[in-house]
Amino acid sequence: MDKDKLDGVAVFLAVAELASFTAAGARLDISASAVSKAIRVLEQRHGVPLFRRSTRKVALTEAGAALFARLAPAVGDIDLAFEELNGFRNTASGTLRLSMTRSSCRLLIEPMLVQFCRDHPQLQLDITFDEGTVDLIAGRYDAGIRLGEALAQDMVAVRLTPPLDWAVVASPAYFQRMGRPATPRDLMTHTAISYRFVRSGMLHHWEFAEDARSYTVDMPGQLIVNDRSKLLDFARLGLGLAYVGIFEAQADLQTGRLEQVLQDYVKPSDGLYLYFPARTQGQAKLRALIDALKKQHLIQG
Numbered sequence: 001m002d003k004d005k006l007d008g009v010a011v012f013l014a015v016a017e018l019a020s021f022t023a024a025g026a027r028l029d030i031s032a033s034a035v036s037k038a039i040r041v042l043e044q045r046h047g048v049p050l051f052r053r054s055t056r057k058v059a060l061t062e063a064g065a066a067l068f069a070r071l072a073p074a075v076g077d078i079d080l081a082f083e084e085l086n087g088f089r090n091t092a093s094g095t096l097r098l099s100m101t102r103s104s105c106r107l108l109i110e111p112m113l114v115q116f117c118r119d120h121p122q123l124q125l126d127i128t129f130d131e132g133t134v135d136l137i138a139g140r141y142d143a144g145i146r147l148g149e150a151l152a153q154d155m156v157a158v159r160l161t162p163p164l165d166w167a168v169v170a171s172p173a174y175f176q177r178m179g180r181p182a183t184p185r186d187l188m189t190h191t192a193i194s195y196r197f198v199r200s201g202m203l204h205h206w207e208f209a210e211d212a213r214s215y216t217v218d219m220p221g222q223l224i225v226n227d228r229s230k231l232l233d234f235a236r237l238g239l240g241l242a243y244v245g246i247f248e249a250q251a252d253l254q255t256g257r258l259e260q261v262l263q264d265y266v267k268p269s270d271g272l273y274l275y276f277p278a279r280t281q282g283q284a285k286l287r288a289l290i291d292a293l294k295k296q297h298l299i300q301g
Contacts, residue, residue: 132199148270192219
């Protein structure tokens with residue numbers, strides 16, 4: 001292979017993933033100007049602009065996006081080859097890159113995090129919080145945690161929780177002012193705090209089940225957020241009803257800051273899963289995470 005074709009690949013991938021020359025330089029331990037120069041040389045060599053630059057952001061061009069889609073999996077395979085080589089030492093080391101939601105981290109990772117870090121001092125955890133569905137291979141992640149219905153079929157998936165209950169919640173002050181809905185049909189006279197998925201831009205539909213029939217309700221409301229923690233923050237302020245995972249609202253329900261309605265109608269969703277590409281399951285660092293989850297009785301067997 002022509003060595004010139006490899007020059008700048010790591011820099012290109014870092015800028016594409018981080019959308020920033022400065023952040024890419026920090027990852028690669030080089031200056032932002034060196035990053036900019038490497039990208040400029042790469043573009044001049046091939047005669048195609050790879051990024052659109054402005055004072056505020058850096059974004060891939062169509063050609064850059066196509067190149068990234070081809071290079072990211074290939075470089076992931078190279079990284080994996082060396083990770084597997086290191087895995088012969090049977091020591092969890094290097095960087096374990098994980099993608100998950102903030103609520104998944106609170107529920108599953110934080111309870112074991114202190115002991116996990118003590119047990120594996122040579123392992124660095126790089127956790128990215130993302131509420132949307134993530135392509136692990138394109139993003140160069142080792143594993144992720146998501147609801148079962150969000151997983152790609154070509155992933156290895158290990159169940160971490162039973163099916164999860166959702167909850168319609170609001171503050172006592174809201175219920176005192178607006179009344180308590182007795183059935184989902186009553187929701188049309190209420191106001192919602194809605195959640196918008198960051199990647200798709202779609203609103204999270206409220207799902208219910210009644211008489212063996214499942215259906216969704218598109219709620220009216222003044223507030224839409226793309227940060228799930230704000231659903232609870234705004235619900236505590238009495239600004240409306242929120243549709244959240246029961247585990248997200250557990251502390252507020254126990255203290256009485258929020259109250260739950262429509263328990264008999266809310267439809268459970270599939271549980272949370274640890275998922276990863278089949279080719280990564282032999283990594284010592286991933287085995288260390290799975291073993292730690294087993295100790296927490298989150299994985300059976």
